[in-house]
Amino acid sequence: LPILRWLPRYSLAWLPLDLLAGLAVGLTTVPQALAYAELAGLPLQYGLYSSFMGCFVYCFLGTAKDVTLGPTAIMSLLVSSYASHEPVHAVLLAFLSGCIQLAMGLLHLGFLLDFISFPVIKGFTSAASITISFNQIKNILGLQGIPRQFFLQVYETLRRIGETRAGDAVLGLSCLAALAGLRAMRSQVPRAGPAESLAVRISHLIVWISGTARNALVVLFAGLVAYSFQVLGSQPFRLTGSIPQGLPPFRPPRFSLAAPNGTVPFQSMVQDLGVGLAVVPLMGLLETIAIAKAFASQNGYRIDPNQELLAVGVANVLGSFVSSYPITGSFGRTAVNAQSGVCTPAGGLVTGALVLLSLAYLTSLFYYIPKAALAAVIISAVVPMFDAGIFRTLWRVKRLDLVPLCVTFLLCFWEVQYGIVAGVLVSGILLLYSIARPPIKVSEGAVLLVQPGSSLHFPAVEHLRDCVCSHALAASPPRSVVLDCCHVSSIDYTAVLGLAELLQELRRHGLSLAFCGLKDPVLQVLLSADLEGFQHFPSWEEAGGAELGGSRAEPFSSTADSS
16 A cells, blocks of 8 residues: 555654645635536536546545546546447446456556557647537537537537627636736746745745636636526526535445336446446546656656556546546646645645535535636636647657647547547558568678668568678679668567578579677577577677688687578
């Protein structure tokens, strides 16, 4: 248990900082939870149900002091895609995703996430930023009955823009402007130094608190405005409505679903979730580990990726017992946690407790929160996820990486899973191409020096044979070959067979092939294969002075007489 590493040495000096950080994250979590439940297409209380278990579990199992687990914009988008707006499906998805994540952690399969390249991640998050933002435009404008599919959504929103409710539009845009202003204000004002006067330090503290708790302040202000109109007898806004008060019951997720024509069995529910059972747990792990690594490197400590898998898995499994939908690490709330000076994962206990208090006592006040205000909170949270600079950076650094980026970005507007799968496949093809066509350096001389730039595996052996034969036989006169394997750290059996055929082909033309710079694992494989005519030398200099170059120096070792 990672908690046993830091709890015995916990200092009372850390307690105020952990309390402050937990409170700041809690004030961010509550309004975001309501907004993300709306994005997931679930009743709003499910956002709060999903926001406390991860805080408690991560305190015991997490290895990064800054990370907070809970509902996020991307996870809510995925839940909306796969859970069919059914709470029972969403909770079951959390349970099954947690089981998959637990299994991956126990089997140390975290390395599988390394196959999702950075351009694929950026393409997905940038497309998700646009998709999620446009999904909330209907709430900003007060429109209803807008379809979920992105292109239909754009079409219907533009077609019905004349039906915009003025009250919702004015309030939504005002909330967006206020959130942007508070964010900019907090980022522009530097920390007050100890030498500053008390008044200056207090003013800096007020600015910091206002910027950190901006979501709560904006939602509170919008709720007060809506309540004032309600008291006056008119209501120009679409409101959140009633939210059940009290804590969720602790019970296992339902593995069947009552339907008008019978019962939907577990197998059918799993089929309904479809590819979401792969996409949701993988993206949940990817978000959490990426966030943990980013803040760990920034703050000078290390994390255990497999322990992070276990933490997220346990949080999702236990969360499903309190009606949570799938959760993962939140970048925005983790940033608030880090900037608040959190010292240990104990800050999550305060955040979780604040969410529980909101569920127990404050849900009646959420009735008056306008949907336009929650939409503004979501848009404000996801807009920074769009990284326009990545296109320019990849164009300058490596243009080929733009291919998986653009494939993922464009296909995610159609369906999220298609974009991610296509991006991973394109990245895999590019990776396999680099393995199949390694760089090969050819140097002319008395003999031909051929130097592969990487390990030799079966897709690359034909390319190597073609390169060697085309240079050795095309030379006038034809020349023997020295294969410098100083960069080759591994080789497989198919490549060994290809090298045997190359030896025979060069022998038919009266030429020799010698190896130099072989690493021990590669040398052992080639010696075990008992290749006819195999000879090798410690270095190119010795190979160049041996029989290949015209003198009769004995080779370092061989399995047969050299020709």
